[in-house]
Amino acid sequence: MAHTEFPVFLNEHLRANALPVEIGAVLTDIVAGCLAISKKVRLGALAGVLGEAGSGNIQGEAQKKLDVIANDILVETLRRCPHIAGLASEEEDDFVAANAAGEYLVLFDPLDGSSNIDVNISVGTIFSVLRKPHDGAAQSADFLQCGTAQMAAGYVLYGVQTQLVLTLGHGVFAFTLDDQGQFILTRSRLNVPAAAAEFAINMSNYRHWEEPVRVYIDELLAGESGVRGKNYNMRWVASMVAEVHRILMRGGVFMYPKDARDPSKPGKLRLMYEANPMSWLITQAGGAASDARQAILTIQPQSLHQRVAVILGAQEEVTVLADKHRAA
Ligand code: AHM
Ligand code: MG
Numbered sequence: 508m509a510h511t512e513f514p515v516f517l518n519e520h521l522r523a524n525a526l527p528v529e530i531g532a533v534l535t536d537i538v539a540g541c542l543a544i545s546k547k548v549r550l551g552a553l554a555g556v557l558g559e560a561g562s563g564n565i566q567g568e569a570q571k572k573l574d575v576i577a578n579d580i581l582v583e584t585l586r587r588c589p590h591i592a593g594l595a596s597e598e599e600d601d602f603v604a605a606n607a608a609g610e611y612l613v614l615f616d617p618l619d620g621s622s623n624i625d626v627n628i629s630v631g632t633i634f635s636v637l638r639k640p641h642d643g644a645a646q647s648a649d650f651l652q653c654g655t656a657q658m659a660a661g662y663v664l665y666g667v668q669t670q671l672v673l674t675l676g677h678g679v680f681a682f683t684l685d686d687q688g689q690f691i692l693t694r695s696r697l698n699v700p701a702a703a704a705e706f707a708i709n710m711s712n713y714r715h716w717e718e719p720v721r722v723y724i725d726e727l728l729a730g731e732s733g734v735r736g737k738n739y740n741m742r743w744v745a746s747m748v749a750e751v752h753r754i755l756m757r758g759g760v761f762m763y764p765k766d767a768r769d770p771s772k773p774g775k776l777r778l779m780y781e782a783n784p785m786s787w788l789i790t791q792a793g794g795a796a797s798d799a800r801q802a803i804l805t806i807q808p809q810s811l812h813q814r815v816a817v818i819l820g821a822q823e824e825v826t827v828l829a830d831k832h833r834a835a
Pocket of ligand 2: 620
């Protein structure tokens, strides 16, 4: 059952936000690309899309076939949009120039959580839209804008249901894909409660974390008898889209902290494709997002594929962990 008497379609929601038509067209094309990806994800082996691609991306990660397919779909769909000047993708070495007259830049992780593709667990596409800061052809430096400058951000979760979660800077809205291929508004103004009793972290990295993170997690695990005085549940899907979606639906905190496995990688997640759009969604829903030292949205990006530590979700938890880093 829809949450209103009359279904609200995505295009009606965009119109109701009095968006410039250009950004409406950009979002419509992003969603069209995600629908095409969704069809491939749904068919899996039947579409021959499972397994390794046999290639690696610039960040040295092995690509799945579906990483490459999803990236190609988005690049091909979006570079035709007259309002997009350039694209940046987790799977591309450098930015991709589109239409010099376009007013916007689109950044995306085409298939987040790709270790889950072959085992039929939720994956998603994450996107972020920035305004091109000058006239003429896009340049690499144009993409290096703080998260606070985002014009739109969201994700499509290819899960039990396919859902689009979107912010345009006035709250967070969730849409569910119907059987006619339309996204219908199903949740409005999502809210992340300030307190949490559920955390998400890859515990297998415990020995690699910095001391404040180990202490914080020890306190959560101690439950009622520890300093936090309550029991915590834990989840780890290994798809950031699914973890953020759970937090937007029922609260909690998600962490991919800095660790000592590889000194060249301060955190696993990427600032421009994952951390910024997800941080904007979470803060628009009343939560917090930090790299443990500063608000993620205020980090000045230095490079397109920059990695960052990520702690996001319930305000109280993000504050407790940030305080421990400050005190260390
Ligand atoms: P990906 O974009 O290559 O899929 O990597 C990002 C994913 C996130 O979705 C998830 O939070 C994390 O990597 C899982 O990492 P791990 O393999 O350590 O569990
Ligand atoms: Mg990713």
